[in-house]
Amino acid sequence: MNNDKLHKPDATSSLEMWLSYLERIHPKTIELGLARVSEVANRLDVLKPAPYVFTVAGTNGKGTTCRTLEMILLEAGFRVGVYSSPHLLRYTERVRINNKELSDHAHVDAFNHIENCRQDTSLSYFEYSTLSALWLFKQANLDIVILEVGLGGRLDATNIVNADVAVVTSIALDHMDYLGNTRESIGREKAGIFKKNCIAIVGEPDMPQSIYDVAIQTQVQLHCCRPNSGYDWQYQQIDQHFWQFKSATCHYESLPIANVPLANCATALAALSYSSLNISEDIICKGLRKTELTGRFQVIANDPLVIIDVAHNPHAATYLNNQLKSLIKDKTDSYKLRIVIGMLKDKDIASTVKILQADVWYCATLYGERGTKAEDIATYIPLTDKSSIHTFSSVADAYKQAKQDADKNDIIVVCGSFHTVSEILSLVASNE
Numbered sequence: 001m002n003n004d005k006l007h008k009p010d011a012t013s014s015l016e017m018w019l020s021y022l023e024r025i026h027p028k029t030i031e032l033g034l035a036r037v038s039e040v041a042n043r044l045d046v047l048k049p050a051p052y053v054f055t056v057a058g059t060n061g062k063g064t065t066c067r068t069l070e071m072i073l074l075e076a077g078f079r080v081g082v083y084s085s086p087h088l089l090r091y092t093e094r095v096r097i098n099n100k101e102l103s104d105h106a107h108v109d110a111f112n113h114i115e116n117c118r119q120d121t122s123l124s125y126f127e128y129s130t131l132s133a134l135w136l137f138k139q140a141n142l143d144i145v146i147l148e149v150g151l152g153g154r155l156d157a158t159n160i161v162n163a164d165v166a167v168v169t170s171i172a173l174d175h176m177d178y179l180g181n182t183r184e185s186i187g188r189e190k191a192g193i194f195k196k197n198c199i200a201i202v203g204e205p206d207m208p209q210s211i212y213d214v215a216i217q218t219q220v221q222l223h224c225c226r227p228n229s230g231y232d233w234q235y236q237q238i239d240q241h242f243w244q245f246k247s248a249t250c251h252y253e254s255l256p257i258a259n260v261p262l263a264n265c266a267t268a269l270a271a272l273s274y275s276s277l278n279i280s281e282d283i284i285c286k287g288l289r290k291t292e293l294t295g296r297f298q299v300i301a302n303d304p305l306v307i308i309d310v311a312h313n314p315h316a317a318t319y320l321n322n323q324l325k326s327l328i329k330d331k332t333d334s335y336k337l338r339i340v341i342g343m344l345k346d347k348d349i350a351s352t353v354k355i356l357q358a359d360v361w362y363c364a365t366l367y368g369e370r371g372t373k374a375e376d377i378a379t380y381i382p383l384t385d386k387s388s389i390h391t392f393s394s395v396a397d398a399y400k401q402a403k404q405d406a407d408k409n410d411i412i413v414v415c416g417s418f419h420t421v422s423e424i425l426s427l428v429a430s431n432e
Helices: 002-006 015-024 035-044 062-075 104-118 125-139 183-193 209-218 262-274 281-289 314-328 349-355 374-378 395-405 418-429
Strands: 052-057 080-083 095-097 144-148 165-168 199-202 221-224 233-237 242-247 251-256 298-301 305-308 337-341 360-364 389-392 411-415
Touching (some): 052 062, 052 183, 062 080, 221 262, 251 262, 305 418, 314 349, 395 411, 395 418
Parallel strands (some): 337 360
Antiparallel strands (some): 233 242, 242 251
16 A cells, blocks of 8 residues: 555546556455445535436446437437446546547546545545546536446445436346345345436336335336336337337337347337436437447458457347347358357356357457456357367457458357457457
C-alpha cells in the first residue's frame, strides 16, 4: 500500500497509469456491497446522474438490451448516457455519451476528482469505474442514463442509484460463487435493483418465484413477459425481417428485426412502453434498424466466414448454437464448423462446450488468475475423434491455426469470453 501511495497518479497522469493504480489499491478484485461506494457517491453528489434512469440486470442480454434502449432514445432526441462493462478493446468503451466514447483526459479528470473525494475509503476497480461514470454523466447534463449492472444486482455498485425503470433480462446459472447456485437465489439478487414504486420489467420467460417475492416486498409495478403467470407483454417473430410486440400500452405489428437477440429488443421495448417516455412507432423502428453491438454474433470476415460472440455460459451458448443452426440450415456446400474457444475457470465450462457443436475445436489458454488452460477446456469436449481437438497457448495462435486450416466454405466461431473476443478484435485491428 505504501508503494501505491508513492506512485499515486494525478490529473497529469495517463489513463493507463490510472487504470494500473485502480487495479492495485483495493485488496479484492470483486467485493460486493454498497456501503463504501455509497459513502463516496454522497460526497460526489452523483446518486441522481440524470432526471431519468434505466438500470438493467440479468445473466445474459444486458448489453444488447442497453444498446437497444440507447439507440431508440437517441433517435427520439434525448441526451443519453450509457455505462456498460466489461470493455473489449479500450476502457473508454465503458462510458458512452450520445453514442460517443469520451477522451482519455475526461476519464483521468473523473478519476482524479474521485481520488480527491474518497479520503480513506477503499474502492474496487469496478466501484471506482462506476463512480467515474456517474460523475461524467452528471457533468454532461443528460436527459437519461442507462446503467448496466456488473454482477448480480442487489449489491452491485450500480445499485446505489435508484432507477425509474429496473429491468431484468434473463436468469441462468452463472457467478454462482457470489449469487448462489439456484435460479431462485440468482433471481433474488438480480431483483435487488427493484426500488419502491419503480417500474420493474422482466424479460425472463421462466421467471423465478423469488422475483415475484421481491416485487411484492418492494411494491414495484411489475410487468413480465409471456408465458409467465400474469404476463402483460409479449412478442413474436413474424418472419426473418419483422416481429410484433404487444403490451398493455401499445401494439406494434411490423417492427424491423435488429442485429441483436430479439428477446432483448423486446425487453427494451417493454421498458420503454411502461415508462413515462412517449416514443412513436416510427422512432422505435428507426432506432431498431441502427441497433447492433460489438461481439454479439458479429461477422468480422468472409471466405471463410468468421463470427465472434462473447457467449460464456450455457444460456448464451444455447442462443449462439441456435443462431448457427439457422445460419447453416440452407447451406448446400460441404463445410466444417471450427470453434476457437477460451474461457474463465469460474464459468460452467462443461455445460457450455457440451451445447456447442463443432467439427474441429481450437482451445486457447486465457492468462491471469481466472484464466483456464487450453488443455483443461479440451477435457470437457464430448468429441469421439480427439484428433479434432487442438490446444494452444494463446487465443491468437488458436485463431491463426483455424484460419490456416479452413476452406473458404468453412465457418469459424470465436467464443467463450469477453477476453477471447477482445484478443481477436485486437489481432484484426493490428492486421496481423
